Amino acid sequence: MVSFILNGEKVQSSGSGQERLLDVLRKEFSLTGPKEGCGEGECGACAVLVDGRLMNSCITPLANVEGREVMTIEGYSKTERYKVLERCFAEEGAVQCGFCTPGMTMAAESLLSSNPEPDDGEIRLAISGNLCRCTGYNMIINAIRKASKEGKGLW
């Protein structure tokens, strides 16, 4: 049994410690926002926030979130910050197939929450662990830059 806070609610998982957080989120809690791309920590499609920090849930053992706060895109989508990012991603064409988008969004939140006015280099660094096969990245960088301007005060 592992207990943690999931999108603001106290939960208990019946999973064992060595289970992948990604599997627990998707199978036990039916949260399918986090995606499995590589399953090896390289693509960021499975990214979630743990105590506010970006983590790849495919290589996070469930044991390592005991007592911590996990936020997936489902929980994040209820926030004002998300709404700004969603609009900017849409307006800038930063979403095509959408597979990378939940992870990209969590990476953007992780960046903006610690650095509300990043320069382009900092944006690139922040999403450097998130792969996108569709957009060529520039649209995503534009979207995050725009969100940082238009969401001023939110982060």
Place this chain on the structure above:
Amino acid sequence: MVRTYFPKTLSEALKILRDDPAAMPVAGGTDVMVAKKPAEAFIYISSVPEIKETCMKGQDLFIGAGEVYRDLLEEPDIPELLKAAMKEVASPAIRNAGTLAGNICNASPAGDTLPPLYCMDAEVLLSHMEADGSVKERRARVCEFITGIRKLDIRPGELVTAVIIPGVREIRGMKMYYEKVGARKSEAISKLSFAGLCKREEGDSAVADIRFAFGSVGITVVRRPEEEQKLKGLSGDAYREAADSVVKDLSEILKPIDDQRSTAKYRKQVSLNILSDFLGKAGEGSL
């Protein structure tokens, strides 16, 4: 059934390891989870507070074995050479989970923090609990602790509790050089890497201390103090001559291999080019 443990204190962790020495420590899990390392038991150490602190003890810096890269990068006492390597490990998400001790204990020839640690004569602090409950510690040099690919000189029941940089102030006073060559900027396991340190006395053009180490060109990191020795106390033409001969010696010593990331030929040539660049800059005082 795989046994799993979640200790909340260091003494609890050491007691578990004493009673169940087959338990494999898991810190960030960024190597364990990818390699899907099989074990009868796992002990998750990321909630043990005593191994998450970095502090000075006398002249030595003790870096907490459980502290993640992201936090280590904020520690003011950690030398820039080590930070340069940590900044290039993987990606932000991995740096939020991975640890320095995990990088050492994974004992990969491509571990990016290892060349800096070898240059700094870093050690690990190993702790274990005796039958009577007392805790014993020993220090081991990283270059002796790692004995081969994925091989460590670690005894049953032992846990790495800190990584030690002896005489850290001295190290921080040296000029540093770091180069990682990978397929892309982020999230690339090194094709090769190189770390160097150099010190010249105030107002003296001679090299007082010089150290360098190579990653991914052998079974473990390659550092040759006897080659470094040949350069000490020299300047000008004598230094340049010695430097040429050191590069020549290293071309015999480095024995890289072909693998999916690179070829032996590329690794060797680029490593030697980087060494020449480092030795040149160290000699000119332009590091």
